[in-house]
Amino acid sequence: MIYILEARKKIDLKAKGIERILHNGCNLLSVIQGEVVLGRAIGIDGSIVDTPINRAEGLMKIKEQFEKYEPRLKVEKVTYTLDHQRGILRPKVEVTVV
Secondary structure: OEEEEOOOOOOOOOOOOHHHHHHHHHHHHHOEOOOOOOOOOOOEOHHHOOOOOOHHHHHHHHHHHHHHHOOOEEEEEEEEEEEOOOOEEEEEEEEEEO
16 A cells, blocks of 8 residues: 655654554654754755755655665655745655555
């Protein structure tokens, strides 16, 4: 089954099973590297802020994050939603549970 993950601000500490695994994937998309105290390498690379984004490079970095920090999720596809008004590019990741 394919699940679609996006960055979230809400944290569900009671999630269990597959929901917990999917929640972990959303967390990877929700934090900037350096924000997690004991895991400074976890999250989206903050160096892309205020620079032109190379989507292929971003795709590879997202796949690497999932392979390293949540290997129970296999990245099938990464797309982006773009908010031109606010200048925000958000990844949308399609995953399967391994």
